[in-house]
Amino acid sequence: MTRKMLVVGNWKMNGMRAHLDEVDAIGALASAHPSVEVGLCVPATLLMAADERKGGAFVGAQDCHMKETGAHTGCLSAAMLKEAGAATVIVGHSERREDQREASEHVAAKAVAAHREGLDVILCLGESLETRDAGQAVPFVLEQLAASWPEEAGADWLSIAYEPIWAIGTGRIPNKEQIAEMHGAIRGAIAELAGAETAAAMRLLYGGSVNAGNAREIFALEDVDGGLVGGASLKAESFGPIIAAAAA
Numbered sequence: 001m002t003r004k005m006l007v008v009g010n011w012k013m014n015g016m017r018a019h020l021d022e023v024d025a026i027g028a029l030a031s032a033h034p035s036v037e038v039g040l041c042v043p044a045t046l047l048m049a050a051d052e053r054k055g056g057a058f059v060g061a062q063d064c065h066m067k068e069t070g071a072h073t074g075c076l077s078a079a080m081l082k083e084a085g086a087a088t089v090i091v092g093h094s095e096r097r098e099d100q101r102e103a104s105e106h107v108a109a110k111a112v113a114a115h116r117e118g119l120d121v122i123l124c125l126g127e128s129l130e131t132r133d134a135g136q137a138v139p140f141v142l143e144q145l146a147a148s149w150p151e152e153a154g155a156d157w158l159s160i161a162y163e164p165i166w167a168i169g170t171g172r173i174p175n176k177e178q179i180a181e182m183h184g185a186i187r188g189a190i191a192e193l194a195g196a197e198t199a200a201a202m203r204l205l206y207g208g209s210v211n212a213g214n215a216r217e218i219f220a221l222e223d224v225d226g227g228l229v230g231g232a233s234l235k236a237e238s239f240g241p242i243i244a245a246a247a248a
């Protein structure tokens with residue numbers, strides 16, 4: 001089973017109109033590396049403008065509401081994001097699970113809502129340092145996967161991002177063995193949830209302090225099909241080598 005490498009930038013709450021030059025440059029990098037699917041999840045305020053300037057990349061959003069419309073002040077539906085240019089949405093990022101107290105059942109509902117509108121979904125999972133140190137990382141993440149698993153999930157629209165919370169924005173990353181163990185366990189669990197064919201086709205991304213120096217080694221691991229990249233995706237200069245590593 002060959003899975004196309006997927007490298008997605010997550011700009012989080014960063015990015016103003018002045019940063020759209022970076023979108024141009026990242027779009028050009030994406031065009032130069034057609035063997036890699038490159039995405040940029042920008043703040044919703046930049047979606048429309050980024051969509052115009054995305055080149056060979058796709059643009060995405062960082063969250064969506066589970067409902068189609070209604071009295072949900074401040075929220076955005078999947079249909080709105082799609083209309084603004086999003087092709088993908090991240091759901092269940094640990095920063096939302098923590099800051100907005102999103103439960104796994106809500107994450108699953110958001111993924112279903114996004115898929116209903118024709119958006120692809122990147123579903124995030126990851127353990128805290130406390131859980132890792134207690135030796136519970138794998139069971140914790142598999143439980144989170146099962147609880148967040150959207151109905152009728154398919155490899156054609158859903159990807160999973162394993163992002164240990166302690167590795168996000170910290171410069172610390174798990175070692176190769178830890179990443180390989182977790183990704184292998186996730187793929188095994190997907191086989192249980194959705195069958196071997198779906199498990200073999202679904203892309204599993206690693207996220208957490210991916211940079212130009214470590215991307216190549218991480219992407220070379222068998223069950224790693226790309227990355228979800230925060231800080232290093234803000235500039236084409238630092239994102240470019242990561243895209244190139246995925247193409248290698």
Ligand code: PGA
Pocket residue numbers: 010163167168169170207208209210228229230231232
């Ligand atoms: P980081 O963020 O690359 O800055 O660690 C990754 C993420 O949270 O998606």
